[in-house]
Amino acid sequence: MPKNKPLKILFLCSWYPNRTNKTLGNFIQKHAEAISKIHQVDTLCLVSDPNCESVECIVKKNNNVREIIVYYPSSKNTLPIINNLSKIRRQFTAFKIGWKKVIEDKKPDLTHLNVIYPIGLWAMYLKKRKNIPYIITEHSSGFQNEKNAYSKKILSFSKKVLSKAEYIIPVSEDLKSHLQKVHPGNNYRCISNVVNKNIFNPGISNTPKKQFIHVSTAYEPAKNILGIVKTIKALSLKRKDFNLQIISDGDTLAAHELARELGILNSFVVFHDTKTTEEIAKMYHGKEALILFSNFENFPCVIPEAWMSGIPVIATSVNGIPEYVNSSNGILIEPKDQKALENAMNSILDNNKTFDPEKLRSYAIDHFSYEAIAEQYNSIYQKIKFQH
Secondary structure (H helix, E strand, C coil): CCCCCCEEEEEECCCCCEECEEEHHHHHHHHHHHHHCCCEEEEEEEEEEEECCCCEEEEEEEEHHHHEEEEECCCCCCCCHHHHHHHHHHHHHHHHHHHHHHHHCCCCCCCEECCCCCHHHHHHHHHHHCCCCCEEECCCCCCCCCCCCCCCHHHHHHHHHHHHCCCCCEECCCHHHHHHHHCCCEEEECCCEEEEECCCCCCCCCCCCCCEEEECCCCHHHHHHHHHHHHHHHCCCCCEEEEEEECCCCCCHHHHHHHHCCCCCCCCEECCCCCCCCHHHCCCCCCCEEEECCEEECCHHHHHHHHHHCCCCECCCCCCCHHHCCCCCCCEEEEHHHHHHHHHHHHHCCCCCCCCHHHHHHHHHHHHEHHHHHHHHHHHHHHHHHCC
16 A cells, blocks of 8 residues: 555546446446555546436445446437537536535545546546646547547547646557547556456366357457357367357347357357356356457457456457467467467367466456556556646
8 A cells, every 4th residue: 555645536437337338438447446445536427318307416335436427318409519519518517416426525636537538528627627637548449540430520629638638548559659649748658457356367167168258349340240250150160169158248139140140159159148247257267268359459358357367368469459468378360360260269279379377367467457557547646646
């Protein structure tokens, strides 16, 4: 524990688990939990809810974190300009209600903005009106030139938010390079996603077949689930001693139907709906490897979760992934190369490529545990406190 007095940190979150999307930004929630080991943390998230008729403020304690979620009615105006103005007004009303809850005991020492768009506006507001500095942790792949790339309008907004931050903290060097194209600066530092070592740990699974696992949102342009299913079909024609467990909180209908058409549904590919963090941790037990066949990524938290569970990773060499994945903890392949994925799976199934579970976990503890990540953020918080 640090000798410095704990600070009050406001986690201002564009993404956060809520009743409209129970897994949205759960990696941000884990960052908050990690930092709450050292500092007092309040999270504040504003959620547009189409089923909400009036503003609702829900406050609950989650471990050491006080979570404040304010739901406000979605704007139903079809004219874009009026709709946008209405949304900002509604969001500001929600923000003011949430802010009153935040300052019930005392004003935050620092705002920790998580994902610039759209809630970055209120980080700038707090800096200007309340003299509260802010840092940014960015996760969004919207800064990459991919199918979900941000519009020029959002990039222009992001530039303003970036320019007023004390520190900018992307989760990978690759994301850092994209952010610096929007706003160059020397106040960048990379800090990765975080994993709870008490939840994710090695375990065994008594199954008749060797199993691989895939965990994602199933956003097809990024995750290439269809490519994985096609690869499983090709490998199933050559051997019968394996299957793949797919866990997703997203839309897997197309992949599900493809697996059915290929005759491998439930025999070689098994789909699972949304799971809790604890349930996912158990599903890592005894798996041969985590498979990610992504076309683009930042550095998804499922990779360090796998290592913390003592299993290696087969992943594509895209964006932030090769910054961490190497021959000691996984197998890197090129995106869209189904034959390379098949070969990597074969290599692990035949024990031609082996990994030490204890070394994988040790690496994860050193780099991605709550303690490791919290200390990295603490050093930044203390620098800002000293400067102000």
